[in-house]
Amino acid sequence: MTFLAKPKLHHPTLPKNKIGYTRRDYEGKVSTLCAGCGHDSISAALIQAFFELDIQPHRVAKLSGIGCSSKTPDYFLGNSHGFNTVHGRMPSVLTGANLANRELIYLGVSGDGDSASIGLGQFAHVMRRGVNMTYILENNGVYGLTKGQFSATADMGSKAKKGAINKDAAIDTISLALLMGATFVARSFSGDKKQLTPLVKAAIAHPGAAFIDVISPCVAFNNHAGSTKSYDYIREHNEAVNRLDFWPNREAINVNYDEGGVIEVPAGAEGGIIKLRKLHADYDPSDKINAQSMIASAAAKGEVLTGLLYLAPDAEDLHAHLNTFAAPFNRLAEKDLCPGAGMLEKINAGLR
Numbered sequence: 063m064t065f066l067a068k069p070k071l072h073h074p075t076l077p078k079n080k081i082g083y084t085r086r087d088y089e090g091k092v093s094t095l096c097a098g099c100g101h102d103s104i105s106a107a108l109i110q111a112f113f114e115l116d117i118q119p120h121r122v123a124k125l126s127g128i129g130c131s132s133k134t135p136d137y138f139l140g141n142s143h144g145f146n147t148v149h150g151r152m153p154s155v156l157t158g159a160n161l162a163n164r165e166l167i168y169l170g171v172s173g174d175g176d177s178a179s180i181g182l183g184q185f186a187h188v189m190r191r192g193v194n195m196t197y198i199l200e201n202n203g204v205y206g207l208t209k210g211q212f213s214a215t216a217d218m219g220s221k222a223k224k225g226a227i228n229k230d231a232a233i234d235t236i237s238l239a240l241l242m243g244a245t246f247v248a249r250s251f252s253g254d255k256k257q258l259t260p261l262v263k264a265a266i267a268h269p270g271a272a273f274i275d276v277i278s279p280c281v282a283f284n285n286h287a288g289s290t291k292s293y294d295y296i297r298e299h300n301e302a303v304n305r306l307d308f309w310p311n312r313e314a315i316n317v318n319y320d321e322g323g324v325i326e327v328p329a330g331a332e333g334g335i336i337k338l339r340k341l342h343a344d345y346d347p348s349d350k351i352n353a354q355s356m357i358a359s360a361a362a363k364g365e366v367l368t369g370l371l372y373l374a375p376d377a378e379d380l381h382a383h384l385n386t387f388a389a390p391f392n393r394l395a396e397k398d399l400c401p402g403a404g405m406l407e408k409i410n411a412g413l414r
């Protein structure tokens with residue numbers, strides 16, 4: 063498959079978004095993943111989200127680690143900036159890029175092995191520091207690329223393809239993200255594009271660390287009976303707490319918390335709106351303590367809560383925490399970088 067190049071010519075009648083791009087302009091190379099891999103469906107949702115948000119591809123920087131999941135940025139946004147880092151190191155490379163140029167839209171793509179084992183420290187810190195990014199974790203409970211070993215997100219008691227039982231406790235990445243201070247936390251399923259696409263759009267607009275854990279079955283190594291990350295298991299145990307739609311540019315509407323009805327929540331720095339349909343009357347995504355408790359009690363029953371699980375109303379990003387200079391580094395001139403002998407003397411005097 064790798065030798066197949068996609069044709070560059072587009073059919074003239076393909077629908078265009080507001081800035082004149084077709085959906086094809088947001089695609090990448092032909093995927094080399096196994097047919098039916100959940101990760102390909104996530105790529106499709108990402109393509110759809112960027113197309114619908116009318117984002118120019120060159121404004122996006124996509125970064126990843128190592129794994130089948132981390133290969134996927136090659137299969138979408140082929141006209142965007144890309145950096146395939148070392149295993150588990152996407153968050154620190156992305157943090158550096160973001161500090162150097164906050165004008166790009168940052169998308170981090172990772173796997174459960176990449177984020178919950180070798181990259182666990184990096185994951186925790188990028189969440190707590192509020193780096194303005196959308197962090198997509200393609201969670202299949204195994205190391206797919208290295209042939210199906212249990213990962214740290216595999217549930218205790220779940221069964222491997224060859225029958226071994228996982229004896230270790232699982233790391234729940236959404237609970238960890240909440241604990242670490244992420245200001246947008248969601249879980250979805252690769253088989254539910256209608257839920258995932260608006261979640262991605264809302265995450266992109268969010269000014270801070272937005273985390274989406276997407277259960278993404280590995281058809282080669284973890285899609286059998288006894289696995290808790292298979293298509294069948296997730297379809298049977300998926301408890302969606304809400305459904306949402308996202309609009310990037312609408313006048314803010316007052317939030318209306320009608321029980322069981324539709325709630326409209328301001329989202330993002332540019333006046334975006336999330337329209338949230340509650341499926342669980344007692345689930346309020348602005349209540350972090352309640353979200354943590356409901357996630358834990360669902361997990362105890364073997365259910366997988368999906369939807370927008372937490373959204374902080376007052377989110378800020380790392381640049382606000384550090385009070386950094388707004389212009390990207392590549393636009394700073396010598397006068398910005400070298401404030402002169404007088405200023406240096408003043409700084410030194412302040413340190414004496």
Ligand SMILES: Cc1ncc(C[n+]2csc(CCOP(=O)(O)OP(=O)(O)O)c2C)c(N)n1
Pocket residue numbers: 128129130131132149172173174175176177180200202204205206207208213
């Ligand atoms: C430093 C380092 N250690 C180990 C590996 C071997 N390795 C490659 S991918 C991978 C795990 C991938 O699992 P995950 O992140 O869940 O991605 P998936 O393939 O399941 O999508 C490992 C351990 C590596 N490439 N580099």
Ligand code: SF4
Pocket residue numbers: 094095096098099100101130131202206207279280281282283
């Ligand atoms: S091995 Fe698993 S994760 Fe990797 S491409 Fe195949 S199905 Fe997807």
Ligand SMILES: [Mg+2]
Pocket residue numbers: 129173174175200201202203204205206213
């Ligand atoms: Mg994996």
